[in-house]
Amino acid sequence: MFSSSFFYGLVILGLTWTALGALALIVLLLKDWIKKQLW
């Protein structure tokens, strides 16, 4: 059986990872913008 700590660890990991994903996109956008490589 999945343990309580696994369950909550997975949820916290999922939320953190999702938030970091948004941050990563913003950083990449700024990088591309500065280098004039957006599109």
Added chain:
Amino acid sequence: MLAAASITREVGWAIVIVLGLIWIGLGILWGRKAKNSEGFMLAGRNVGLSLGSATAMATWVTSNTMMVAPLLALKMGIWGMLAYASASFGLMLFAPLAARIKSVMPDGFTSGDFFRQRYGAAGWSMFMVITLLYSITWLVTMAIAGGKLLEELGEIPYLQGMSLILVVCVLYTLFGGLYAVIGTDFIQSLIILLGVVAIGVMVLFHLDHGATYEYVETNQPALLDVLMPVALLAFFNNMLFGFGEVFHNNVWWSRAFAMRKGVAPKAFFLSGILWFPIPIAAGFIALAAGPLGINVTDPSKVGPAVANHVLGEYGMGMTGGILILVVLFCSIASSIDSLLAATSDLLVKDVYCGLFKRKLTDDTFRRVAAVAILLVAGIAWLVALPGHNLDTVLFSAGGLVASLIWPIIAGLFWKRCNRALVLIGIIAGVITGYICWFAVQTYVAALAGGAVSMLFTVLSRFIAPSPFPERTSASPNVE
């Protein structure tokens, strides 16, 4: 009704109209960059990593991600969330394919181009039937989902809401082409990611962790089963479904063609990494339904029901309802616009130019593309009118799309094969997939269809293989 609607009809209309006007305005602005058909359909083939990653990720986030991930968590627990997350592997594994696509077809426009070149007219015809059927079904389910969600969350009558969401997406795609689609996808991806985190964190802090786990352990212990058979099946079936959907559909091929050289592999891999946690972050809230005492009358709406309840408990009422509506609107619009653009591209390039041998010039491309977009949207609107649930039609197509996985890989990476055997394998895979869906079990269709097609494709390498034809012009009748 989902819950007592926390936003009024007037607020619902206002949100959708404001968002719609912003997207249409951006579509007009960015559409000026498209000077020719390549600009309109492929954003000038110069899209960078940030926009490329975001558009691939946002397109793959649909209302299903927000609604079905919680549903699977409710039915299959932790494995349910992971099963849905496994669809991200399709994006990641498309990375090497994207590199190969750019290499073998540097001037390509559509996945139909590829199938015509590799498998001839018969293969192309088969492919077009499969992909158009699948894409339009996907588009229709998104339109229906949009209409139903606007009705549930904002009290907007179904027909009006469904029509409005389609009209908004059609307009900014018409004005802006792939530039508008990709640009709005970036904004929508940020809204989706941040919205999912905000709602998820609020639900997490609202729960008594120990009591929640105890509740599930006592009342629904199967949801915590590490070896739950159907969940394990769902994990691998969904993964293969994801491979099939991503590998074949022009939505992804057009993005591969649109990205600058060297960007596509990184962008697709990154998009998969970004997408993976979303079903977990969105799905786990379903497991809070029982502990929070929420009466789930429609399991397919458990996600928004729990979110609505928890946000209401925080006193967010109207604001919470707006947040949920905006996140769901963005997840639906980001898929509808991509499907409109990619499906109309197939009609323009493969049918108008390829089959009917008409020429496409800088003066005519917008008009032709507009007709194709309106045609696709019109068909979707008509089929979506009655509001029947088409999810079964979509999800039963696992075998349909999984049957294309190996033919596409073979066409991209092999030098020779027996093309007739491959095409027979596709048909056999499709039939097997549907038989398994209806006669065996839901979560075996993609596995079975993909396996049968793989067998034929592997055999085609050894039984009377012949070299693939020399590459011809990828885009007939384009100036």
